[in-house]
Amino acid sequence: MNNKKLNFKGTALRSSDIKEKKVLTTSWKPSLQYAWDDGVAIGRYLKELKNGKIIARKCKKCGRIMIPPRMFCELCFRPTDEWVYVKDTGIINTFSISYVHWDARRIKEGEKPFIPAVIEIDGASEGMGILHVLGEVDPEDVKSGMRVKAVWKSPEERIGAITDIKYFKPIIER
Amino acid sequence: MIKKVAIVGVGYTNFRSTTPDLSYRELTYEAATKAYEEAGVDPRKDIDSFVSTAEDFFEGYSIADEYCPDQLGAVLKPVNTIAGDFLQSLITAYMMILTGRLNIVAVQAMSKASNMTTLGELELFAFDPVFNRPLAENPHFVAGLEMNRYLHDTKTTREQCAKVVVKNKKNALNNPYAGHGAKITVEDVLNSKIISYPLTHLDISPASDGAVVMVLASEEIAKKLTRKPIWIRGVGWCSDTFSLESRDWGESTSTRLAAEMAYKMADIDNPKKEIDVVELSDIYSYKELQHLEALKFCNKGEAGKMIDNGITEIGGELPVNPSGGSLGVGHLYECSGAQKTLEIVLQLRGEVGKRQVKNANIGLAHSWRGVPTTTSVIAILGN
Numbered sequence: 001m002n003n004k005k006l007n008f009k010g011t012a013l014r015s016s017d018i019k020e021k022k023v024l025t026t027s028w029k030p031s032l033q034y035a036w037d038d039g040v041a042i043g044r045y046l047k048e049l050k051n052g053k054i055i056a057r058k059c060k061k062c063g064r065i066m067i068p069p070r071m072f073c074e075l076c077f078r079p080t081d082e083w084v085y086v087k088d089t090g091i092i093n094t095f096s097i098s099y100v101h102w103d104a105r106r107i108k109e110g111e112k113p114f115i116p117a118v119i120e121i122d123g124a125s126e127g128m129g130i131l132h133v134l135g136e137v138d139p140e141d142v143k144s145g146m147r148v149k150a151v152w153k154s155p156e157e158r159i160g161a162i163t164d165i166k167y168f169k170p171i172i173e174r
Numbered sequence: 175m176i177k178k179v180a181i182v183g184v185g186y187t188n189f190r191s192t193t194p195d196l197s198y199r200e201l202t203y204e205a206a207t208k209a210y211e212e213a214g215v216d217p218r219k220d221i222d223s224f225v226s227t228a229e230d231f232f233e234g235y236s237i238a239d240e241y242c243p244d245q246l247g248a249v250l251k252p253v254n255t256i257a258g259d260f261l262q263s264l265i266t267a268y269m270m271i272l273t274g275r276l277n278i279v280a281v282q283a284m285s286k287a288s289n290m291t292t293l294g295e296l297e298l299f300a301f302d303p304v305f306n307r308p309l310a311e312n313p314h315f316v317a318g319l320e321m322n323r324y325l326h327d328t329k330t331t332r333e334q335c336a337k338v339v340v341k342n343k344k345n346a347l348n349n350p351y352a353g354h355g356a357k358i359t360v361e362d363v364l365n366s367k368i369i370s371y372p373l374t375h376l377d378i379s380p381a382s383d384g385a386v387v388m389v390l391a392s393e394e395i396a397k398k399l400t401r402k403p404i405w406i407r408g409v410g411w412c413s414d415t416f417s418l419e420s421r422d423w424g425e426s427t428s429t430r431l432a433a434e435m436a437y438k439m440a441d442i443d444n445p446k447k448e449i450d451v452v453e454l455s456d457i458y459s460y461k462e463l464q465h466l467e468a469l470k471f472c473n474k475g476e477a478g479k480m481i482d483n484g485i486t487e488i489g490g491e492l493p494v495n496p497s498g499g500s501l502g503v504g505h506l507y508e509c510s511g512a513q514k515t516l517e518i519v520l521q522l523r524g525e526v527g528k529r530q531v532k533n534a535n536i537g538l539a540h541s542w543r544g545v546p547t548t549t550s551v552i553a554i555l556g557n
Contacts, residue, residue, distance in 0.1 A: 034234035039197025
């Protein structure tokens, strides 16, 4: 590409042209709603989150303790065997620091970036994690391998959702 | 000479209006476990490829295909997803085996219609946004338009359509997996509330949940796996124009052309004589009659007489929808063709008890994707 301005034929279209009805448009606003059945595994998981606990399922064949829990082991393809409570602490597997909102708007000056992270939970098998966000941490201090702990909403605020955990924060080692 | 491919295992859940106890993953897992057990295969070792069926808007996920592998035992295996009807997936799996590179392929479809809380809106979203959506109301009106033209062209009566509902709901009473069996009369159908003239509430199959998984295998493997392989004899599929303005409203042209394709492949000259049992799309009552004509089981305008004369009853000359069809089992969306195929497999194996069609050796499964679509798919299966 050179810097010379390309001279395309035609007329440039601006959003104001649409608003002022200078061009023909048609629109449709869909109203699509779903109510997914949570089933056995996710139902119990959410119920336990409401109680401030994290629960996993164990497959006795491969030995994996899996979160989020599932009623079948997708690797062994057999039913999982038992419920296992795991801790609300873990290790950061990987993370990112996001400076844009979902619609690509940049965060405002002074606004804290969003730090999504996969946290391998203590008591679950290696590689088994929760995707959540980090808080009470400076972006430049976050590292893979860092130990973190869940910060829960108060019991009254919890509704049985993954957001019952507000975020994970670093554990200060003494 | 085309290679032979057989269905060597089927697994299915019951079909019910709601399934609040299981997630969609757990529902498919149940069907998959049963299919693999029946076929005697371990999905983690023996199955070469998986074909799932998922339409994003039905599932409520964009890129729903990515959510298919776990419950099928297909993690880290070749998987692809068809955004259509199960029968299209079955044909895809069939063609995979015909390549000679894959020997065992699993096919899946699932409906969680109960989870779509704005089902009418969702179906309306399938209409053309410029030409049709601004005018549209409840999408059943498209079936009303079609039924009216079909009745006009063929002199078929609403009573004859109602008889289809009576028959299919009666058949469903003998089908443990069917969720909508009932003993009703023609008057009950005609007197139920009009939804979109001439369709009444009972002319329309009720949305239902359920899952089906099947295992397909090449000839050599199939003979090792089962004593009752069900062979795929012919397949056909066809889509008409989407246009609500210019499609043929009186006839299911896509069904007729798909049938011609499948009959040619299966070497069938006289479908009524050569086919013993039929499961065809009856999402709306008149569709059973319209499809019978398109499938060449009779001339145009004669399907009404077939139901009048009891020809399509289980004990008749050409039993149609012995399972209860969509009217008796439930409308399963992309899983519709799976239930049709399932019933043909069970009928050909002679495993359905009271609703068994005698001497069933060749069966036809047909599906149509519902309003406003014009896609029809057929598989002809044999012992």
